[in-house]
Amino acid sequence: MIGLATLSCVLAALPAALALQNLRRQPRATGRPSGPVLVSILIPARDEEANLPACLAAALASEGVAIELLVMDDGSSDGTAALVRRAAAGDERVRLLAAPPLPPGWTGKVHACARLAEAARGTHFLFIDADVRLAPQAAAALAAHAEDHGLALVTGVPRQRLGSLGEALTVPAINLLMTGYLPGGGRAAGFAGRHDASLAAACGQLVLVEAAAYRAAGGHAAAPGILHEALALARRLRAAGGRTEVVDGSPLASCRMYRNLPEAWAGFARNAREGMATPRGLPVWTLLLAGGHLLPWLALAGGGGATALLAVLLSLGTRAAITWHAREPWWSVPLHPLTVATALAIQWRALLGRPPGWKGRRYDGAAAA
Structure with missing residues (x-):
């Protein structure tokens, strides 16, 4: 589990470093x-x-x-x-x-x-x-x-x-x-x-x-x-x-x-195939997002020690800094691991299934009818 803790720390540090630079320079x-x-x-x-x-x-x-x-x-x-x-x-x-x-x-x-x-x-x-x-x-x-x-x-x-x-x-x-x-x-x-x-x-x-x-x-x-x-x-x-x-x-x-969640799920899924939900891209995104924001919690629960704890703090700290800068509600920050898991679930469902319609129109990822 120590190896997973180290991996999670590295994957959590990547968005932390990018976010620090982007927030400072935006x-x-x-x-x-x-x-x-x-x-x-x-x-x-x-x-x-x-x-x-x-x-x-x-x-x-x-x-x-x-x-x-x-x-x-x-x-x-x-x-x-x-x-x-x-x-x-x-x-x-x-x-x-x-x-x-x-x-x-x-x-x-x-x-x-x-x-x-x-x-x-x-x-x-x-x-x-x-x-x-x-x-x-x-x-x-x-x-x-x-x-x-x-x-x-x-x-x-x-x-x-x-x-x-x-x-x-x-x-x-x-x-x-x-x-x-x-x-x-x-x-x-x-x-x-x-x-x-x-x-x-x-x-x-x-x-x-x-x-x-x-x-x-x-x-x-x-x-x-x-x-x-x-x-x-x-x-x-x-x-x-x-x-x-x-x-x-x-x-x-x-x-x-x-x-609500059904509206949000349908809204994000309808254009997922032009973003993350591609056969080549989504496995990479899954590694980056799950590895940096979900794996730290698993590593911590599995005895990853200080390294896993650092990964958790990096993940939550990144999310908290972005939330503060974007003026989003603070109460959403503790939900961060679930937010990442939901995002990945939407993308995988969009890749493997048929994209939903929107306001009476059907979308196939590239056109509407």
């Missing part, structure tokens, strides 16, 4: 753009009647930059369109668009984002989800950061609000992976001076992209059948010579993605 977006800027806030919406009132109110409260707000009703069966129509009647900055039928080979969100960008008039496009609540300074700060640092794309993970055990067992994995396992943390400076497309990162909940760079790279239409649309866009922009960066998103926006 940029913060602040300020206001100096030039003439119009930020088009673009929201794809499918059956989002419950989320949109707060989302629209927060977006329309943006300060420090001119905005327009476009909502794409993507075949909703609830009152989404009527709600946006009322908002547009009271504020000329709001426009309601209706998505045309989904073409073959497209996924729903990618199609809605592409159509939104076509209709937008802004110098910058800020793509957000309907469950995101922008801070008043967010649009201005993101645009200013892009302007000040010559960035084609700026993104961040909003502060994740957790209201149930199921959310705490799933959602914190986002920041764990981006902070503890991404060399360079998505910074424009890259890792060891590299700005490779493979090191790009993005969170689809909060993505600002410069309009000219977006069009030059082909926008969302360049990869119509994917589910990780924000990551693909960031990689495409880097491949085209643009600079992209992940900033601290917690002061800029908040988001409650899901309400």
